Amino acid sequence: xxxxxxxxxxxxxxxxxxxxxxxxxxxxxxxxxxxxxxxxxxxxxxxxxxxxxxxxxxxxxxxxxxxxxxxxxxxxxxxxxxxxxxxxxxxxxxxxxxxxxxxxxxxxxxxxxxxxxxxxxxxxxxxxxxxxxxxxxxxxxxxxxxxxxxxxxxxxxxxxxxxxxxxxxxxxxxxxxxxxxxxxxxxxxxxxxxxxxxxxxxxxxxxxxxxxxxxxxxxxxxxxxxxxxxxxxxxxxxxxxxxxxxxxxxxxxxxxxxxxxxxxxxxxxxxxxxxxxxxxxxxxxxxxxxxxxxxxxxxxxxxxxxxxxxxxxxxxxxxxxxxxxxxxxxxxxxxxxxxxxxxxxxxxxxxxxxxxxxxxxxxxxxxxxxxxxxxxxxxxxxxxxxxxxxxxxxxxxxxxxxxxxxxxxxxxxxxxxxxxxxxxxxxxxxxxxxxxxxxxxxxxxxxxxxxxxxxxxxxxxxxxxxxxxxxxxxxxxxxxxxxxxxxxxxxxxxxxxxxxxxxxxxxxxxxxxxxxxxxxxxxxxxxxxxxxxxxxxx
Numbered sequence: 389x390x391x392x393x394x395x396x397x398x399x400x401x402x403x404x405x406x407x408x409x410x411x412x413x414x415x416x417x418x419x420x421x422x423x424x425x426x427x428x429x430x431x432x433x434x435x436x437x438x439x440x441x442x443x444x445x446x447x448x449x450x451x452x453x454x455x456x457x458x459x460x461x462x463x464x465x466x467x468x469x470x471x472x473x474x475x476x477x478x479x480x481x482x483x484x485x486x487x488x489x490x491x492x493x494x495x496x497x498x499x500x501x502x503x504x505x506x507x508x509x510x511x512x513x514x515x516x517x518x519x520x521x522x523x524x525x526x527x528x529x530x531x532x533x534x535x536x537x538x539x540x541x542x543x544x545x546x547x548x549x550x551x552x553x554x555x556x557x558x559x560x561x562x563x564x565x566x567x568x569x570x571x572x573x574x575x576x577x578x579x580x581x582x583x584x585x586x587x588x589x590x591x592x593x594x595x596x597x598x599x600x601x602x603x604x605x606x607x608x609x610x611x612x613x614x615x616x617x618x619x620x621x622x623x624x625x626x627x628x629x630x631x632x633x634x635x636x637x638x639x640x641x642x643x644x645x646x647x648x649x650x651x652x653x654x655x656x657x658x659x660x661x662x663x664x665x666x667x668x669x670x671x672x673x674x675x676x677x678x679x680x681x682x683x684x685x686x687x688x689x690x691x692x693x694x695x696x697x698x699x700x701x702x703x704x705x706x707x708x709x710x711x712x713x714x715x716x717x718x719x720x721x722x723x724x725x726x727x728x729x730x731x732x733x734x735x736x737x738x739x740x741x742x743x744x745x746x747x748x749x750x751x752x753x754x755x756x757x758x759x760x761x762x763x764x765x766x767x768x769x770x771x772x773x774x775x776x777x778x779x780x781x782x783x784x785x786x787x788x789x790x791x792x793x794x795x796x797x798x799x800x801x802x803x804x805x806x807x808x809x810x811x812x813x814x815x816x817x818x819x820x821x822x823x824x825x826x827x828x829x830x831x832x833x834x835x836x837x838x839x840x841x842x843x844x845x846x847x848x849x850x851x852x853x854x855x856x857x858x859x860x861x862x863x864x865x866x867x868x869x870x871x872x873x874x875x876x877x878x879x880x881x882x883x884x885x886x887x888x889x890x891x892x893x894x895x896x897x898x899x900x901x902x903x904x905x906x907x908x909x910x911x912x913x914x915x916x917x918x919x920x921x922x923x924x925x926x
Contacts, residue, residue, distance in 0.1 A: 452558020661812030679737030842879030
């Protein structure tokens, strides 16, 4: 799905209600409470729990299972079977993928899981009648066929090596999508039916309560109750965390750091492929100028942004592909912080400094607008830091704090402080929609796919090799070439990769460890991403 505005709706959150007993969580510390429930808070709205509409595309949905699931640990996560009995296999050119399904699995409504449910789920995503925001992300799939009750075959429109990334999304009962309809209006959004470790038992605008699925095929979770509260304001979540009302929450990094010395609480920072950057639309007469694009990349003091905006919780970004991608990462494809060189590039290109310090070219002032979401303090602070760096080389950046519905119509004309990395478990899903010129065509994908309207034939060719080849060495080389071609001809100013920051009460639960996180970073992720696997000595 490429770029996204603020993350897929996650288990979200708002004030602790009633007398629910809670168990705290974070790094094991010896502190424990004798309860079977957990209360978490974050800023994402509740509901929207329909995989057909794109919910849980990165595998985070606790009410659903995909055919595969993520395996945690440092670095790039691997995949392991979930509703599949083994890792699905492809034919020689990766156009046919065969999946053998797990038997004896039931949905939360009591119906039996089989091949018909897999077929129905994917066909519903692809059906134009669903108007699914996820549809473009699955466009490599031309058909899904049940070979028998326990076997399905994915038939692809083109070779696609990282298809496992498309098998993380949850499977729903065929009956729930039997009638073509808008995914946004499906009852699955508020009454999810899945095979996952938790079931939704109560939902209101500010609270969702989940109960452990005692019949879960992989064993019932030991955390028996999960309450999620919708608290959109960062400071309010921090206050409730400080008062002990909740067991954990996600917070912006500087706010999270204020909890570092608080007894009984831990600050956790998880590595992500979630980037922040500035789009530079090609049709904008200032931001689209190639010399301006290069100069702005050299003028951005990315390390200062990490230190002062992210409180040290981040990594420098030059392209959408981070170092965690191993051999696919090109360590030479970077931008030095060199404002003097940036100024020289602008001068050589005819952008001449005026008496007020702002440059102009052919009578046009070096001035453009960056929009950012008005409720996102990290984007605000990054935009301000970038504007300051740009001013240092004679470029005036105007900042506008807007709601997304006001940003959207201007996305291809004015620059935007954007985020991406919603499906980060392969370089293809991380970079293809962001950089490929195919996304420029009207009606193709999301408006957040390549909002710079960036076009580079070498980049396009490398991205296609990377997604179609089954040879890992070939894929790695292609992505390294993509990054080099991109930094020679940039179309954005990628600034940072975030480390997502969370605060939690200490506990003696044994957890599975971290996982590389996507753009979405509510409490579906963080220390709680594998909540269903936690154990505690009795």
